[in-house]
Amino acid sequence: MNEEKEELEIEEENEPLTTERLKELIDAKDVKSIRDIFVVVPDIDSAVAANDLEPTDLIYLFRCVKPADTATFFDELNQEAKENLVKAMTDRELVQIINTQSVDDVTDVVGEMPANLAQRVLKAADKDMRADINLLLNYKEDTAGSLMTTEYLEFKDTTTVEEAIDAIRKRGKDAETIYTLFVRDKNREFVGTVDLDDLIFSKKDQLLSEIMNQDVVSVKTDTDQEEVGQMFRRYDLNALAVLNQDDRLVGIITIDDAVDVMTEEQSEDFARMTNMEPTEKPYMELTAWENAKKCIPWIVTLLILGTFTTMVLNRLESQTIFLNLPILIAFVPMLMDTGGNAGGQTTGLMIRSLALGEFGPKDVLKVLFKEFRSALIVGASVASFSFLWLMIEQYSGIVSDVKNFPGINIWAGNCWTADFAIHSLRNAGLVGLTMFSAVVASKMIGTLLPMGAAAIKKDPALLSQPLLTTIMDVTTLMIYFSLALAFFPHLA
Amino acid sequence: MNEEKEELEIEEENEPLTTERLKELIDAKDVKSIRDIFVVVPDIDSAVAANDLEPTDLIYLFRCVKPADTATFFDELNQEAKENLVKAMTDRELVQIINTQSVDDVTDVVGEMPANLAQRVLKAADKDMRADINLLLNYKEDTAGSLMTTEYLEFKDTTTVEEAIDAIRKRGKDAETIYTLFVRDKNREFVGTVDLDDLIFSKKDQLLSEIMNQDVVSVKTDTDQEEVGQMFRRYDLNALAVLNQDDRLVGIITIDDAVDVMTEEQSEDFARMTNMEPTEKPYMELTAWENAKKCIPWIVTLLILGTFTTMVLNRLESQTIFLNLPILIAFVPMLMDTGGNAGGQTTGLMIRSLALGEFGPKDVLKVLFKEFRSALIVGASVASFSFLWLMIEQYSGIVSDVKNFPGINIWAGNCWTADFAIHSLRNAGLVGLTMFSAVVASKMIGTLLPMGAAAIKKDPALLSQPLLTTIMDVTTLMIYFSLALAFFPHLA
Numbered sequence: 002m003n004e005e006k007e008e009l010e011i012e013e014e015n016e017p018l019t020t021e022r023l024k025e026l027i028d029a030k031d032v033k034s035i036r037d038i039f040v041v042v043p044d045i046d047s048a049v050a051a052n053d054l055e056p057t058d059l060i061y062l063f064r065c066v067k068p069a070d071t072a073t074f075f076d077e078l079n080q081e082a083k084e085n086l087v088k089a090m091t092d093r094e095l096v097q098i099i100n101t102q103s104v105d106d107v108t109d110v111v112g113e114m115p116a117n118l119a120q121r122v123l124k125a126a127d128k129d130m131r132a133d134i135n136l137l138l139n140y141k142e143d144t145a146g147s148l149m150t151t152e153y154l155e156f157k158d159t160t161t162v163e164e165a166i167d168a169i170r171k172r173g174k175d176a177e178t179i180y181t182l183f184v185r186d187k188n189r190e191f192v193g194t195v196d197l198d199d200l201i202f203s204k205k206d207q208l209l210s211e212i213m214n215q216d217v218v219s220v221k222t223d224t225d226q227e228e229v230g231q232m233f234r235r236y237d238l239n240a241l242a243v244l245n246q247d248d249r250l251v252g253i254i255t256i257d258d259a260v261d262v263m264t265e266e267q268s269e270d271f272a273r274m275t276n277m278e279p280t281e282k283p284y285m286e287l288t289a290w291e292n293a294k295k296c297i298p299w300i301v302t303l304l305i306l307g308t309f310t311t312m313v314l315n316r317l318e319s320q321t322i323f324l325n326l327p328i329l330i331a332f333v334p335m336l337m338d339t340g341g342n343a344g345g346q347t348t349g350l351m352i353r354s355l356a357l358g359e360f361g362p363k364d365v366l367k368v369l370f371k372e373f374r375s376a377l378i379v380g381a382s383v384a385s386f387s388f389l390w391l392m393i394e395q396y397s398g399i400v401s402d403v404k405n406f407p408g409i410n411i412w413a414g415n416c417w418t419a420d421f422a423i424h425s426l427r428n429a430g431l432v433g434l435t436m437f438s439a440v441v442a443s444k445m446i447g448t449l450l451p452m453g454a455a456a457i458k459k460d461p462a463l464l465s466q467p468l469l470t471t472i473m474d475v476t477t478l479m480i481y482f483s484l485a486l487a488f489f490p491h492l493a
Numbered sequence: 494m495n496e497e498k499e500e501l502e503i504e505e506e507n508e509p510l511t512t513e514r515l516k517e518l519i520d521a522k523d524v525k526s527i528r529d530i531f532v533v534v535p536d537i538d539s540a541v542a543a544n545d546l547e548p549t550d551l552i553y554l555f556r557c558v559k560p561a562d563t564a565t566f567f568d569e570l571n572q573e574a575k576e577n578l579v580k581a582m583t584d585r586e587l588v589q590i591i592n593t594q595s596v597d598d599v600t601d602v603v604g605e606m607p608a609n610l611a612q613r614v615l616k617a618a619d620k621d622m623r624a625d626i627n628l629l630l631n632y633k634e635d636t637a638g639s640l641m642t643t644e645y646l647e648f649k650d651t652t653t654v655e656e657a658i659d660a661i662r663k664r665g666k667d668a669e670t671i672y673t674l675f676v677r678d679k680n681r682e683f684v685g686t687v688d689l690d691d692l693i694f695s696k697k698d699q700l701l702s703e704i705m706n707q708d709v710v711s712v713k714t715d716t717d718q719e720e721v722g723q724m725f726r727r728y729d730l731n732a733l734a735v736l737n738q739d740d741r742l743v744g745i746i747t748i749d750d751a752v753d754v755m756t757e758e759q760s761e762d763f764a765r766m767t768n769m770e771p772t773e774k775p776y777m778e779l780t781a782w783e784n785a786k787k788c789i790p791w792i793v794t795l796l797i798l799g800t801f802t803t804m805v806l807n808r809l810e811s812q813t814i815f816l817n818l819p820i821l822i823a824f825v826p827m828l829m830d831t832g833g834n835a836g837g838q839t840t841g842l843m844i845r846s847l848a849l850g851e852f853g854p855k856d857v858l859k860v861l862f863k864e865f866r867s868a869l870i871v872g873a874s875v876a877s878f879s880f881l882w883l884m885i886e887q888y889s890g891i892v893s894d895v896k897n898f899p900g901i902n903i904w905a906g907n908c909w910t911a912d913f914a915i916h917s918l919r920n921a922g923l924v925g926l927t928m929f930s931a932v933v934a935s936k937m938i939g940t941l942l943p944m945g946a947a948a949i950k951k952d953p954a955l956l957s958q959p960l961l962t963t964i965m966d967v968t969t970l971m972i973y974f975s976l977a978l979a980f981f982p983h984l985a
Contacts, residue, residue, distance in 0.1 A: 043708045043728055092743060170693065179690050180672050197689065198671050201662065214536045234756060236535055236558055237749040239731075256748055257729040260755070264726060267759045274766060275841030276834055284846040285856075289866035296838050296871045300932070303834050304821050307827040308882075308891060315823035315892040331807035334966060335799040339828055342768055346788050349767030353760055354776040364777075374781035379788045387791050390800075399800060400807040440792070490612050493839060 015275050018042050020053045026059045027065075035065045039074070048077035060089040072101040074430035079286075079407055080113055089120055095125040104130055105150035105258070108137040137252075145229050149243045149252030150261060155183045158192060159208035162203045165195070176360035180254050181240040184213045191242055191250040193217055219244050222251060229254060230263040231358040255352040270356055273462035274349060276303065299467070309335075313478045322485050325492040328402040329485060332391075333431050336481060340386075340439035340473040342380060347372055347447030348469055352462045355455050362456035369448050380437040389435035395425040402428070431481075431488040438484075439477045446472055510534050512545045516571060519550045519557075521659045527557045531566065540569035547973035552581040564593040571778075575602055580611055587617040595669055597750070598648075599764070600629040629744075638714035640754060641744030643733045644668050644739055647675045650702035654695045670747050673732040676705045683734055683742040685709055706926060711736050714743060721746060721900050722755040723850040762848055765954035768795065791959070798963040814977050817984040820894040821977060824883075824924050828973060831879075832931035832965040835871060838938030839864055840961055844954045847947050854948035861940050868936035872929040880925035887917040894920070921971075923980040930976075931969045938964055 018038065026034050039047060051062055051074075061084060066074060075083065075098055087095060099107060107126065111119045111134060123131055133151045138145025155174050156165055165182065173179040184197045193213035203212050207402055218232055219242040232241055233256060241259070243252040263388060265281060273280040278300040280287065314333070323329055351368070354360055392402045398410040405424060409416050447469055452460035486493045510530065516527050517638055525822070531539060543554055543566075550692060555578060558566060567575065567590055579587065591599060591614055599618065603611045603626060615623055632638025646668050648657055657674065665671040674687045685705035695704045710724055711734040724733055725748060733751070735744040757773060764771040768791040805826070815821055843860075843964045850862060886892045890902040901908050939961055943953035978985050 005569060039708075041707050043710060044727075045727055053926035118606060173690060178689060179693075193965050198665060201671070202666060209607045215533050216531075218535060221505050228667065234752055235537055237537075237752075237834045239748075256731075256752075260726055260748075260752065262731075263752070263755065264849070267763075268849075270521075271759075271763065271766070271841060271845050274763070275837050277838045277841065283849075284842065284851045284860075288864075292842075292863065292867040293870035293874070295876045296835065296867065299838070299873065300831060300834055300875050304831055304875065304879055304882065307830055308886065310826045310830075311823050311886070312891055314826060315820065318819050318822055319895050320843065327810050328807065330810055331803050332827070334802045334806060335796065336828055338799055338802075338962065339792060339796055342792055343788065345767050346769045346791070349763060349769065350776065350784075357756070357760075357775075368776075371779075371784065375784040375788065378782060379792065382789045383796065385791050385794055394800065394803070399804055403811050470830065474830075 018046055020050050023050050023054060023062065024058060027054075029059050035062065036067060039066050039070045044070070044073040045077045048074055048079075048082075050078045052082045054082075054425050055090055056085040059085055063090075068097075071098060076102060076106055076275075080110065080428075083110055084114060084118055087114075087122060088492075092125065095121065096172070099125045100130060101217070102128055103150055104133045104152055105137065105148070105177070108134045112138060117396045121249065126215045137479065140222060143226045144222065145220045145224040145226065145241075145243045145254060146252070148226055148229060148254050148258055149222070149457045150177045151252050153183055153240070153250075153253040154179060155185060155250055155403070156195075156209055158184050158186050160184075160209045161205065162200055162209070162212070163205040164208045165200060165209060166205075170196075177253065181253075182209075183242055183250055183253065184209050185250060188246045191219060191244055194240075194242070196239075217242065219250075220254075221246070226262045227266050227356060230259060230357070231352070232268055233259040234263070266356065269460075270352055270388065270462045273460065274352065274466060276300070276459065276466060303467050303470065306467055306472070309471060310474040310478065313475050317478060317482050320482070320493075322482075322489060322493040325404070326402070326485070326489060327404055328400060328428065329431075329481075331400055333478070336435055336439060336477050337474050339383065339436055340443045340477045341470050343376075343383075343440040344443030344473050345449035345466065347444045348451055348465045351448060351451040353449060355461050365449075365452045365456070368452065369445070372444050373441075376441040379444070380440035383440055384433040384437035387436050388429045388445075391429035392425060392430050395428065399467045406452055427488050431484050435477065435481045435484055438480045439473065442476055442480075443473045448477075510538055510541050510542045514685070515539075515542050515546060515554065516550060519553050520544075524557045527554065528559055529970065531558050531562045536562070536565040537569045540566055540574075542572045544571045546574075550578040550582055551577055555582075556586075560589075563590060568594060568598055572602065572605055575708065576606060576610055579606075579924060581616060587613065590620055591617045595642055596625045597629065597640070597645055598668070600626045602641045604630055606966055632714060635718045636714060637712045637716040637718065637733075637735045637746060638744070640718060640721060640746050640750055641714075642669045642747070645675055645676060645732070645742075645745040645746050646671060647742055648687075648701055650676050650678050650705065652676075652701045652705075653697065654691055654692055654699045654701070654704070655697040657692060657701060658697075661689075663951065668729075669745065670732050673730075673745075674701075675734055675742055675745065676701050677742060682740045683711060683736055683832065685730075686734070688731075709734065711742075712746075719752045719758050719848060720850070722758055724750060725751040726755070727850070744858075758848065762844055765952065767788075767794070768958060795959050795962065798959055799966070801963055802966040804969065809970060809974050812974070812985075814981060814985045817896070818894070818977070818981060819896055820892060820920065821923075822975075823892055823972070825970070828924065828927055828931060828969050829966050831928055832935045832969045833873065833962050835868075835932040835966050836935030836939035836961045837958065839868075839936045840943055840957045843940060843943040844957065845941060847953050854944055857941075857944045857948070860944065861937070864936050864940045865933075868933040871936070872932035875932055876925040876929035879928050883921035883924050884917060887920060919980050923976050927969065927973045930972045931965065934968055934972075935961070935965045938968075957966045 051059060054062065059082060061211065063071065075086065078086070107122065107130070111122050114122065123134065126134060133420055137147070151176055154169065168178065169179050180197045182197070182200070183191065184193045184195060186192045193208055193215045194217050195213045199212050218236055220229055220232060220243055229241065232238065239256050241254045242250055243254060245251045269279040278294060278295040278298065317323055396411050398412070401409065402424065406421055409421060450465040450469055454465060455462040455464065505751065543551060548555065551574060555563065567578065570578070599614065599622070603614050604616065618626060629639065637888055644667055646661065646664065661671050667944060672689045674692070676685045676687060678684045685707045686709050687705045691704050710728055712721060712724065713736055721733065724730065731748050733746045734742055737743045761771040770787040770790065772787060809815055810822065810845070839917065875924065888903050888908055894916065898913055900914060942957040942961055946955065946957060947952040
């Protein structure tokens with residue numbers, strides 16, 4: 002027995018809390034252990050383990066936990082578990098839990114609930130909160146308004162430090178943050194912020210207007226959430242002021258929500274770059290079907306777009322030049338890949354830099370010029386390398402021009418003829434020059450597609466990659482064919 | 494005159510501060526305007542504008558600014574501007590500015606400086622700071638140790654709330670954050686944190702051990718910075734404890750540094766996914782040459798890897814089956830693209846989920862099974878679609894099998910023969926089945942490559958994409974060829 006107990010303890014120390022462990026404790030009605038767990042295990046970890054419990058177990062667990070822990074625990078559960086809990090709670094429990102939650106969090110939950118549950122939650126919320134939830138629900142998704150909370154501390158600029166500290170003691174518990182206080186002037190316009198540490202280090206009779214930061218930034222309720230992330234990143238903020246069209250403060254966004262938004266935006270760009278539909282669900286919660294559904298539309302779109310390539314290649318391969326020089330066909334995938342890769346690099350760089358706000362659509366000429374110069378360097382390097390590489394490929398017999406030079410091979414020693422040398426140089430030169438043109442064209446198009454999308458306020462990541470591939474595949478083939486005619490006029 | 498002034502004011506309101514504007518004010522020796530700018534413009538914005546000033550203008554600007562603003566302004570400058578300033582400062586100025594900086598920020602600057610400048614900075618730092626800088630410089634890049642600062646507030650768990658508040662008033666100005674306080678027990682082991690708001694709302698005689706959070710997380714000095722980002726994201730932290738091997742607190746990481754790390758890690762993954770070398774420099778600061786240097790190695794690597802494809806295609810195209818059915822060649826790019834795209838989706842999903850810590854290498858079987866089921870769904874859908882699409886392509890004449898059916902076309906009305914139907918069905922079936930196999934194989938390899946890399950503690954994004962493309966191009970070709978022999982035995 003003793004040994005088993007020791008083993009259990011070791012397990013608890015090292016292993017993360019699991020759903021099975023919670024289920025055991027619930028079945029054993031071991032309230033003490035459950036409470037102990039909630040003291041030492043972070044709420045998100047216990048919530049993740051609890052998400053998969055049956056509703057009856059979940060409500061039992063919820064009722065075991067000390068009231069001090071229930072609020073954050075509830076907040077960290079996933080939507081499904083929250084809905085199950087709301088269904089199972091008594092009216093009294095619901096009133097209690099909802100009114101300890103942040104307005105923005107309740108709003109998010111309500112926004113995704115079936116109407117009857119949402120009604121129940123709204124009824125449970127006290128009058129002020131209900132009004133705020135209804136207000137917040139009106140803001141468009143992915144805007145600052147939909148991210149913000151209305152629970153913040155705002156003071157007149159004529160407030161003294163002492164008055165502010167008293168107010169924090171009284172009203173601070175309901176605020177989303179007390180580390181940043183917001184200051185308005187007599188016209189009720191937002192004019193600055195006071196950090197809590199500055200407040201603590203100031204004299205009691207100083208006015209907030211004397212100690213506040215005036216070099217502050219803010220967003221409007223309709224600002225895109227990507228820009229919100231950029232502001233937090235650039236200005237190292239703890240909280241950001243959200244203003245209405247009259248420059249009055251109507252809400253704030255806190256750093257924890259901003260971090261979530263940055264992660265979400267990044268995942269979205271990442272998904273788009275790899276031709277998938279973005280999703281907010283974590284991978285482990287996706288079903289195989291949901292996962293497949295994110296893939297199919299884009300593969301099919303790319304397949305349809307790929308028809309142009311098939312068409313062009315189908316037409317070209319029956320041209321005399323390709324019938325006389327089947328070796329040229331063997332280089333087609335490599336040429337297309339290189340064009341696609343070079344353009345993909347640029348597209349990726351554009352999408353990422355636009356997302357980080359490193360430049361905007363207005364900088365298009367500057368960026369295009371820089372990419373053009375880079376493209377010349379990359380194109381020249383890659384073309385020179387591929388020229389040498391193709392010579393090696395041909396002389397070593399890695400690829401062979403069987404139709405024109407059957408059986409030629411460095412190992413057979415029969416490759417040292419002027420004819421073969423000239424022919425090989427032509428092949429290598431053709432591929433090298435095609436590669437140079439493809440790299441330069443591809444990097445230009447790879448710049449213009451995302452910049453153009455950003456200019457018309459579309460997601461730069463949305464169509465750039467698939468369109469780039471299609472345009473480049475066809476362009477590369479056309480360049481290749483035209484140059485082939487010029488390089489081998491006697492075989493065309 | 495009046496009109497011009499008004500215009501200027503409007504400009505200041507809307508336009509961001511530019512290097513040119515600063516230069517004007519410096520040339521005019523307009524100290525008052527410069528000081529005013531520093532009150533209302535956030536430090537990062539004035540620093541960005543100042544980065545491009547000549548060293549003599551920069552030091553002039555620096556000397557104009559009120560001492561209260563110089564510390565953060567200096568901190569926000571880029572490395573080059575900081576080095577220029579350090580060169581131009583008097584010893585006295587240097588001592589002053591260095592000792593108002595955070596230890597971690599000075600360490601970062603010193604770490605990248607030429608030795609002689611670094612020596613000067615270290616000499617200017619006071620004894621404690623110098624010791625801390627030397628300590629921090631020892632930690633490996635990209636670990637928690639290299640991110641942390643040694644300036645934090647730590648208390649014994651027997652400290653009272655009142656004592657803690659007094660200590661904050663006295664020592665808090667030097668700390669990186671006062672919003673999170675760190676608590677140790679009598680063995681000097683880290684046991685919890687106290688949030689400043691909990692402190693403010695507690696009774697004066699309560700002990701920190703009574704009010705502290707015990708459900709805290711921490712990292713070790715050698716923890717990878719990616720994991721640090723995951724902790725901040727998961728636990729909504731303001732500051733994270735960094736422990737040594739004896740579980741004693743040796744430093745903390747604050748949210749602003751964590752946000753920078755998350756952004757850096759994301760940009761790195763993004764660059765790798767698009768086959769580029771990552772860089773920490775913002776795009777606008779990159780020269781065309783630096784930009785090209787990030788692209789060339791990967792394009793060349795991919796080109797070399799592409800040799801296998803060229804080789805295989807070169808061998809296959811002279812096989813009887815392809816000589817008899819040149820139309821099959823026209824579908825090669827589409828098949829390769831589809832395989833590559835399907836695998837790229839999975840690789841991207843793996844890389845992103847691993848980066849966010851949604852699963853780890855130990856979950857490989859669970860993930861592989863989920864991807865396998867998804868792959869069957871995606872493969873079947875795409876294959877069915879491509880089957881239909883190819884029938885349309887063939888009957889409409891978008892692609893034509895000139896060698897076997899010259900001049901056939903729906904518009905010419907000569908395509909309604911049993912021979913053509915059977916042949917078209919065979920083509921479509923062959924491509925559909927190849928597509929199904931390519932999608933499934935590609936998604937399996939796309940899962941295994943990044944998971945395998947993570948298992949051996951390599952960056953999952955590093956080689957996955959290029960290797961996937963190469964493996965899939967060759968695999969797809971081999972599947973296609975084998976199936977072609979089975980579908981068209983009479984033409985082989």
